[in-house]
Amino acid sequence: MYKKYSQFKKYDFLEDTFFVDSMKHPTEESEHFWKQLIQSESIDVDEFINAYETLKEFSKNKPIVEDYLVDDLWLRIAETNKAKKRKLLFTVPLKYAAVAGLLLVLGLSYFTFTRHDDSPQQISDFARQNIIHKHDQQTEIQVISGKKALAVEGTQAKVEYDNEGNLKVNKQTVAVQGNISKNEEPVYNQLVVPFGKRAFLTLSDGSKLWVNTGTTVIYPVTFDKDRREIYVEGEVFAEVAHDTKRPFIVKTDKLDVQVLGTVFNVTAYKDDKQCSVVLVSGSVNVKPGKGKATLIKPSQMYAYTDQSATLREVDVENYVSWKDGIYIFKNEPIEDILLRLSRYYNVTMKLPSSPSGISCSGKLELKDDLNELLNGLSEITSMSFGVKDEEYRIKFQ
Numbered sequence: 001m002y003k004k005y006s007q008f009k010k011y012d013f014l015e016d017t018f019f020v021d022s023m024k025h026p027t028e029e030s031e032h033f034w035k036q037l038i039q040s041e042s043i044d045v046d047e048f049i050n051a052y053e054t055l056k057e058f059s060k061n062k063p064i065v066e067d068y069l070v071d072d073l074w075l076r077i078a079e080t081n082k083a084k085k086r087k088l089l090f091t092v093p094l095k096y097a098a099v100a101g102l103l104l105v106l107g108l109s110y111f112t113f114t115r116h117d118d119s120p121q122q123i124s125d126f127a128r129q130n131i132i133h134k135h136d137q138q139t140e141i142q143v144i145s146g147k148k149a150l151a152v153e154g155t156q157a158k159v160e161y162d163n164e165g166n167l168k169v170n171k172q173t174v175a176v177q178g179n180i181s182k183n184e185e186p187v188y189n190q191l192v193v194p195f196g197k198r199a200f201l202t203l204s205d206g207s208k209l210w211v212n213t214g215t216t217v218i219y220p221v222t223f224d225k226d227r228r229e230i231y232v233e234g235e236v237f238a239e240v241a242h243d244t245k246r247p248f249i250v251k252t253d254k255l256d257v258q259v260l261g262t263v264f265n266v267t268a269y270k271d272d273k274q275c276s277v278v279l280v281s282g283s284v285n286v287k288p289g290k291g292k293a294t295l296i297k298p299s300q301m302y303a304y305t306d307q308s309a310t311l312r313e314v315d316v317e318n319y320v321s322w323k324d325g326i327y328i329f330k331n332e333p334i335e336d337i338l339l340r341l342s343r344y345y346n347v348t349m350k351l352p353s354s355p356s357g358i359s360c361s362g363k364l365e366l367k368d369d370l371n372e373l374l375n376g377l378s379e380i381t382s383m384s385f386g387v388k389d390e391e392y393r394i395k396f397q
Contacts, residue, residue, distance in 0.1 A: 013051035135214040138194035165221035196346025206241035210323035
């Protein structure tokens with residue numbers, strides 16, 4: 001039976017009686033069956049998720065669907081006139097509320113943004129109460145545990161946790177607040193990277209984060225047995241350690257990003273109107289605070305504002321090269337370029353209030369002197385700049 005599902009696409013799953021029945025009426029046996037296929041990579045997980053999310057859509061805000069609407073929906077979803085299969089799927093009028101409950105009961109937590117209301121404190125709640133925003137007022141990278149703060153000298157830091165929560169900073173072992181156990185509240189640490197500096201963070205599960213300038217990452221010293229959650233304000237490039245039993249969720253102020261093991265970039269600066277997720281490899285599910293979840297595939301970028309959400313193909317190198325000290329931009333407004341440079345170099349830039357209408361393409365070495373970079377931009381645009389009272393003042397002709 002395993003082989004039967006190996007080539008299934010979304011519509012094949014939706015037309016399969018066993019798949020639909022096990023989603024609607026899950027049992028221990030059916031849950032085990034699907035977990036085995038997922039863990040052994042015997043099915044196309046993206047297609048499975050798409051089918052699952054399609055069924056899940058039936059649960060949204062409508063208590064009952066009339067028979068004729070169910071038929072119409074099925075015709076559009078399955079793209080088939082096979083009445084027999086349709087009757088198998090909808091023997092009883094489909095109730096959205098009932099399906100919602102069944103999907104929540106189903107133990108396939110890989111594809112749902114599960115709330116753990118029984119846990120002592122959610123990481124988002126901790127972030128709202130404790131996160132440090134003022135990256136422009138700090139001069140050193142800090143690792144904060146409880147009320148203790150460890151300052152790290154230099155422009156870059158290497159912060160590493162092992163699977164027991166032991167901490168090393170720049171290869172030196174450091175004492176931190178105790179680890180978590182079954183009966184204790186999670187111990188959250190913060191890595192606070194001021195503007196002008198960067199850090200590399202290895203979490204206790206082996207996941208690796210390149211942490212960009214002006215970023216705070218909140219994370220447990222060790223992860224719980226059934227989930228891995230971190231909170232990000234700023235920008236990180238992540239290589240997530242694969243663990244099918246514990247989904248990895250990156251929470252931001254506006255988005256939740258869920259993965260099993262993959263490589264991606266998250267940008268969620270507090271002062272930016274837009275936050276985004278760019279996928280390098282694997283697949284991720286992105287869920288905004290308001291709106292439905294979106295499955296992202298490699299070389300796609302999901303961008304979100306309070307007004308809209310978009311998904312498009314991109315050259316991922318343009319969005320992740322910063323981790324290697326290179327800034328690549330293509331047809332990007334010069335104001336956005338200057339904003340990123342001000343963060344990288346921790347300087348204040350005063351720009352004209354009116355948009356310049358200037359867009360640029362190119363590559364900058366972020367290890368070079370800032371004045372040299374600005375001179376280079378001035379040569380290819382109508383921009384000029386001067387420095388007064390430690391403030392860069394920009395003009396456009």
